[in-house]
Amino acid sequence: MEQFRNIGIIGRMGSIRVLDTIRRLKRYLIGRHLHVILEDRIAEMLPGHNLQTSSRKLLGEVCDLVIVVGGDGSMLGAARALAQHKVPVLGINRGSLGFLTDILPEHLESQISEVLAGNYTTEQRFLLEAEVRRDGVTIGEGDALNDVVFHPGKSTRMIEFELFIDGQFVYSLKADGLIIATPTGSTAYALSAGGPIMHPRLDAIVIVPMHPHTLSSRPIVVDADSELKVVVAEDMSIYPLVSCDGQNHVTCAPGDTLHVQRKPQKLHLIHPLDHNFYAVCRDKLGWGSRLGQDNK
Structure with a gap:
């Protein structure tokens, strides 16, 4: 059967x-x-x-x-x-x-x-859910398997914002944007912005600033149960975007807040038995093969 x-x-x-x-x-x-x-x-x-x-x-x-x-x-x-x-x-x-x-x-x-x-293996990959609020009212929302990206859209100007994690103030920053990624998304846009590669089984979220104005602003890895809040600076003259997996977009106004947390439901992803995350990285990212062996 x-x-x-x-x-x-x-x-x-x-x-x-x-x-x-x-x-x-x-x-x-x-x-x-x-x-x-x-x-x-x-x-x-x-x-x-x-x-x-x-x-x-x-x-x-x-x-x-x-x-x-x-x-x-x-x-x-x-x-x-x-x-x-x-x-x-x-x-x-x-x-x-x-x-x-x-x-x-x-x-x-x-x-x-x-x-x-x-004959297969199953992985559970968590998603992020993002919500943009204006004066406490939700004006847009979306889910992401890879990442939630806060960025200036078509503008070439930096955006200014504050980051809070679990209600605690982390920093204010001027940057080209901010990437909030799952382990699944750590090998996507976050990687090109200088973020770490995270194994899919990790229960963590990575926060990666995009070309920050201060060179000391580095990626931060936090527990996947963390609640993240990004507050758009009130004196900005541009209207930044929030993009979920690069496919769903919400326009923010100065003073809006972006809330991101783990979605309760997970993706059940099937792999063949010979699936190997590190082998995939070697193949897709061009890592070297073992010494004395051809790169296949």
Whole structure:
């Protein structure tokens, strides 16, 4: 008896390679006599598919497993929609990096077969929830698997703000922005801004200033249960943005406050048994192989 019977498929829009992989995946799963459900948006790109369709939100309610075909950006969007349903999610990489989507298309049948047979590992990745308040009233909110970024938007000017952690004042800062990242997001934008790489199992959040005006402002790693508050300076002339995973944006006014904390629901991410975080880092970040061995 298969552990997964109802399998949802989400795909990145606008990619011929993604559509080709979804067609191949669909044929394979149907050949295994599994019930396949397509996300409605990708289903429109596959005329004549003759399959059940569903919104992304409802996929989490009706599926035992959701497979995301695309890059890490596709996984980020899927994670925000699916985390609350606790449905396991598996990624097939059709992007560039693939930190989160780790099955290669050329190994699709063999590795999916292993997963269907129960040969896989599961990781729980936490998300952040961000809320922007104005005079105590929420004006915008969003979730992020990678990071919440406070930045000046199209302006080239620095922004000024104050940072509080668990109600305690940390510092006031002029900078190009501030990145608040999960361990999952530590290998994304936060890394390019000088933040540390954190293992996905760490229960921590990293706060990374972007080109701060003072060179002594360094990344800070705090407990994942911390409550963070960023207060926008009241005398600023620009309106900065808060971006969640670079996909959802809220415009802030001077005096607004950004509140960030861990989201209670987690993403249940499936990996093949041979998944190795450090091997992924070696491959994606160009780290050296063991001495005397070719870099593969």
